[in-house]
Each structure stands twice: as structure tokens, then as C-alpha cells.
Amino acid sequence: MKLVSIALVVFFASPALALAENDVVMVQSTTSTQNSGLYAYLLPIAAQALDLDIRVVAVGTGQALGNAERCDGDILIVHARAAEEAFVAAGFGTARYDLMFNDFVLVGPRSDPAGVAGAATAAEALARIAAARAPFASRGDDSGTHQKELSLWGGIADVAAASGGWYRETGSGMGATLNVAVGMGAYTLTDRATWLAFENRGDHVILNQGDPVLFNQYGVIPVSPARCPNVNAEGAAAFSAWLRTDGQAVIAAFQPGGQQLFFPNAGN
């Protein structure tokens, strides 16, 4: 009986005891990179190359930055340039590096009630949506996507005033927002990688794309050990360096369904 009790205690205690044994690097990143499957593909390769245990916490950009500011990550991979630069300027990050890019696309119901398919620019497409008061689902969560979206609405429509009407803020990640958009037949702005990996498309298709302003740049930022003494600075630096060198080919090689989702551009 005693032996059984001890065995049970060990079995249940082991999750608690499975703390950082191997050299662990915590990555705070976004749902778009997670949901596309990039990390599932890339991390095992990186882990083996660097002999590190690399773990990703995928949350909204705002939350990722907040977590990193609280020293709960060793390295950041997000796509909100202005916020990233502010992060470094405030001393939380060592430096910001370009990592890879893709683009945003405007998706909506195949019937396209606002007629955005023919618009020449993203601004024109959004203007048509506002004019038609067609439902539009926004992330509403300070994420990289959300910030890009807000920058596009500038000068076209006062979406804050329209919130709750045709403009609907879900306050959620990209996947949840897409579920909502499909569910209510709304337009939404999404990064291409998430859309291509998304399985609940319903009646939605890409209606507008290609405007250079829809460019989506990802950056990588090691968290500053000066600010956060507990970070694995060496591990973060090693991973960051790898991502910008050998990792670039790995990123390019990630082509689910024959389509490349992320384009490495760390040369800058």
C-alpha cells in the first residue's frame, strides 16, 4: 500500500518537477505564426541545431509585448514595428531585427456585398465597406494585425464611432476573429499565413490583396538581460542569430500545400 502511495505521489508530482532541465528559451510570439504551423515545423530543427529547448507561448502581440516587459520571455517574435521599436527604445529589448515578411489580405463572403473585389487599393476597398456599412470584424486587441488595420482606416472612416454597428471588435486572436467573420458574413483583415492554414472558411474567399501597404513585417527581439536578469540571454541570442542566418532557409522551405507563407528578409 505504501509503495502504491509513493508511486502515485511521484506520478503526480512529476509535472511540477518538470521545470527547466535542458537549456530553455521561452519565445513570446503571435497566434498567426503559431496557427500557420510555422513553429511546429521550424522549432524542432532549431532545437536540434542549437541543443536548446525552445518553447513558444502564442498570444496576441499586445500580450506578448506585455509578457516580455514582465520578463516572462527570453525573446519576442511579433509583427508590429512601431510597438517593437518602442519596446527596444524603452530598454526592454536588446535590439530589433527584421526576420521575415508576408502580407495581409482582405477576406469576405463570396457574394461581396460591398464590392471590394474590384478596388485598386486597400484604402479604396475599406472605403467601399464603410460606405456600404457592410459588417467588418476587427481584432480589436492591439495586435500587429489590429494596428495595421487601424492604420489603414485612418482618414477613411471613424471606426471607433462605428464600433458595435457595422464595425465589430472581437477582442480576440486571428483564428477566433475569422470564426466570427465567417459566422456573421463579415469582412476582415487577416495575414495570409493564418488564412491559408484556416479550416473553417465557410463561404469566405480572399477578395482584395497586393497593395504594398498590406506588407506585413515580422521582427525578432531578444529581451534585455539588463532589464530582466533572469532571461536566458545566451540562448536567446543564439536562437535570434540562427533565425537570421540558417533559419532563413528553413523559413523559406516551410510550404504547406505547396505555398510559401513567410518570406525571409533578415538581411537588413
Add this chain to the structure above:
Amino acid sequence: MPDYDASQVIPFQPPRSPEMPGLRVQGLHVTRRNVALLNGVDFEMSPTGITALLGPNGAGKSLLLRVIAGLIAPDQGRVQIPRAMRERIGLVLQRPVLLRRSVRANLRHALALARVPRRDRSRRVAGLLALGHLDGLADRPARRMSGGEQQRLAIIRALAANPLLLMLDEPTAHLDPQATHAIETLVAQISSEGTKVILVTHDIGQVQRLADEVAFLHQGRCHERAEKTAFLRTPESAAARAYLNGKLLL
């Protein structure tokens, strides 16, 4: 009947009580919601034998037992009990509350509460079972016995701690004549072996069969206390006379 070695049984033996002063309740008052439930109860009891507390419903008999047992503190007055007896009181309620366990487990539990050494418990249990004639039911869940059997268990359970005073609150009120007879035999045996017994009852026949002395209670007071035969033949108080004649007392 289970086959056990008699030498493995510790028969129930009441503790030897030296010559003790009697019990006395003095001027007990208990009032609840402006109703005087005990209204100056005052009488003495013999330190040996069986004292019956007789009276109609609502006389305060059960309440008096609880006060003597120390479960309820009186608003006024006091209970005088020989020091030795004070810690060794057993109380059996009208409807026994048994644990959701076997008969044997109930007895073991009571013995544990009485801090009886572990090594003696089995034998003490056997002795108590024999006393209550419950040997064959030792492993039966206690609540799955008849009313009479449950009451017998409650009584022998109360004996686990070797009480000097055993109080019973209308133990046979809900039982048929056979069960009543079994209980009365048990009580008589316990008394004959030296335990002081106070028995609350409204059954005059039971008084006749069991009691040595009687205290008659009515409306929260003791109207009379006398030796049994004298009381039954020539009660002094009007209330007792009326009661013994079968008149409804209000």
C-alpha cells in the same frame, strides 16, 4: 450464535461505586421563548437503583435529562452530582442515533471515544454484544435493524465508557411488547450490577416493573418524589393522583 472462547470476552462489569451521596437537582429553571419549560425543579434521588421520572408529555422530563447530562445549561439552579459520577454519565435518547456503520463498528467507535486501549476493544465489544443479546447481528449495518434492536445497541453503546450513571429517555416508547420486555430486562440487569439508572417514562406499567423510586413531574416542576410502591398506592400530590387515575393533565 458465533462461537467464541469465553476467555476472550470481557463481560460488562460496572465500576464499583463507593458509598456516594445522592443526586440532587436544585431550583432548575429553563425558559425558552418566554415559556418556562423547567419551572423550579427541585428533588433528590437515591444514589443507587432505578429512579423513574414519570409525567405527562411536556412535563420537561427529557429536558431535565439533558440538563443533568450537561448538554444544556439551566438559566437558574444547579445539579448536584457526586464528583466521580459527573464524568461518567451515559445518555440514551428516545430515538437512538446510530452511526452509518455496523453494530460492531458502532461499539468500537464508542470504545475509542472512551479511550479504551486498543487491545481490549475486541473483547469489550464481545462482552457488550453478549449483554445486549446482539451477538448474531454484530456485522449488520446498525441502521438496518429493528427498532428494538437499535435501542438495545444504543444502550450497550452507552455502557462502553463504563458510566456510573445511565439515563434513558423513554427507551421503549416506540417499541412493541416483546422488544419492550427485552429492553426492560437489559435495564434491570444493568441496574442490578450496580449502575445508577434514571429512566424517563410515561408508562405507569413500566414504573411498576422497573423502578425503585419515582419522581413525578408536571408543568416543569417536581410534584412528588417517593418510593415506588408507596407512590403507586397512595400518591400524595393531586396531579399525581389524577395522572395515575388516567385523567388528562393539562
Add this chain to the structure above:
Amino acid sequence: MPTFSDSILTALGLIASADADLLEIVALSLRVSLSAVFLATLIGLPLGAALAVFRFPGRGALVVLVNALMGLPPVVVGLVVYLTFSASGPLGVLGFLYTPAAMIVAQTVLVTPIIAALSRSTLSDLLGEYDETLRVLGATRLDVIATLLWDARFSLATALLAGLGRALAEVGAVMLVGGNIDHVTRVMTTAIALETSRGALPLALGLGMVLLLITLVLNAVVLGLRGRLEAHAHA
């Protein structure tokens, strides 16, 4: 639009194939939640017993509080536990964040009030029945607690099952403090949330059915045992 039969088929397919990832996730869910219920019982059961048996000033208010805490929102608990174990928080040095340890702590916080409140209620009822008798038999307050706990053990088992159900079902707390990290802190509920956000709704529902099935089996086992044991009840 996924139908329920799609999901049931997916669920059966997952179970039949004994998918390694699924097994890993199920095992972690069970370890985290069962550990949390175990700890919650260690804390909650004596607390519930004490609240039932002892009388002290403020007891009534404490009972109300414990009952109210049954409704603690998991996401709020997750947030508080996250801030506690954050590297910049008071207990950051423990390194619990983003490990199952933090998940166990968060779920323990959620489950303890359930066990405390339900056990207090059960034991209180039983005390009403037993109190006088035990007092007369010379029981101390601790004797009373021990007697009540044993005699009420079957009802208490239901309280534990309620706590386990809560733990297995919640996602808000474990998502925040665990981070849903693949192979490290991913449990059934966070996996379901992830698959939902990927739009893989049939898979998400299928996982949901697997989770329901596990909960059903656990309940059946405990209540089945209870029935057998009650039939032979003697301490």
C-alpha cells in the same frame, strides 16, 4: 458546417488510433487536474470540516465567502496566478510559470472552495444528526470531525467529483499560466481552444467528446465503487 456525427467519428478515430499526441495531452490533463483535486482536498476538506463543527465569531461570513468563491472565474484566477509567478512577480523565482506546476496551483485555487463549501454543507447536515449523541459519548471536537468525515465519505466523494469536473473543464486559468506550449503545457481544453482558433471545428469537437468521455468514465468508476462499498458498509 461540421455535424455532430462528423465529430463523433473524429472522436472515435482519435481514440482508436491512440494518437500519441492525444495520449500525451490526455495524460497531462489528468495529472494536472487530479493533482489539483488532491491538493484542494488536503486544504478544503479540513476547512469544510472546521467550518461545520467549530463555532467562532465571523464563521457565518466565512461560510458565505467560501460559497461565493465557488464561482471564481477561471480566467481571473489565471491572471492572478500568472502575475504571482511572473518573473517580475513575487514568486517568480520558483520558475513555475509556463510549467504544469503553475497549472496545478491555479486549478487548486479554483477547486478548493468547491470542496470546502460542499463538504461543509454535507458535514453540517450530518452534524445536526450526530452532535448530541457524540457529545454524550465524550467526543472532542476533533473526534467529531473524524467521525463525520468517515461516515459522510460517500457524499464527500461526490464533492471531489464536482471539483474534478471543474478542473478538467476549465481553460481560462491553464491557458494563461501554462501558455498552451506543445508537449509541455498543452491539455485537452487548451488544445480544443487552439483547434477552434485554427478553424478545425470537427477536430475541436472531437477532442471535446473525448474529454466528455473521460469525465464520464471517471464519474462512473467513482460512483460505481461507491455503490459496491456502500453495500458492504462496515468500517
